[in-house]
Amino acid sequence: MFTADIPLKPPFSFERLLYRLQTHPDAQLRIEPEAGRMRRALRVGNRSHVVTFQFAGSTEQPLLTVSTEQDLTPAQQVELQKTVSHMVSAGVDLQPLYAMMEHDKHLQPLAAYFRGLKYLLIPDLFQAMIVNIIGQQLNLTFANTLTVRLLQFAGDSVTDQTGEEYLVFPTPEAVARLEVEQLRPLQFSQRKAEYIIDFARAVTDGRVELERLEQMTDEEVIEYLLPLRGIGRWTIECLLMFGLGRPDLLPVADIGLRNGMQLVYGLAEKPDQPQMLRIGESWMPWRSYVSLYIWEAVGAVRRGESAFAEMMKQKNPK
DNA sequence: GGCCAGGCTAGCA
């Protein structure tokens, strides 16, 4: 058994994170909202452990404790704490973001309503990339279905002491061994299957070194990965946002963000890419986070959250 | 039934 407190820079809202996870289901995550808890298998050292994230306190005074059933070596303890801190964006200080959003009347209601929402990052860059490739041009529900099928088909699992099974994302080696014909029955398109397997092979044969990405700037990462077939700018921007936690990406090709900007800024028509870049200029250096809040605004409207609709109406009377 | 999904490639001017 290992337990540690993870320092969180407030504000941090576990409640807002849960709302987001409702519309972005993660087959690897088991969430117990009432208990303020979630569990997931994480690779520590060379094996996967079931890790418990226990949240407590409040948005302004958040507490997070992580624990594992098994003992960990001191080196593994450090590794786990680092991974978890990164995953929950623990060190990100949102105050400058809110100070900036305060100057934009269209963003004010978002800052108020989603206060404390941060990214829950995907700790494994290989997984982050595969998930983004799967998500290209598909609705989120179906994209998640495909991800679950890949997990079950090629992935692994670990079982905790209570007998609960936790899915582990397949390694690059496991995906590299697959053939396109094996993914087609899972309802992957021919191309998507090719892209995914090709990327896994690029990782296993060393053409792509994911460990190097951490040290690169956003633009360097984009230049590095763009030549790979099936991987466009949007996919890499999402890798930077959801995998590496970079704070200043604006994926202008993203249809959801496009719809969201129209909604939040009350535009008569969907903005084109130059217009999106223009509006997004004032969000720097927080464009990833404003994008997140705009995606969530779309989600809140879709879920019919009347409190959010009211807040939007008050701030932006027609 | 038709249009849209948190895109990308290949092929053609």
Place this chain on the structure above:
DNA sequence: TGCTAGCATGGC
């Protein structure tokens, strides 16, 4: 260099 049809299938 720039444009766009085609992809592949679910969701609403």
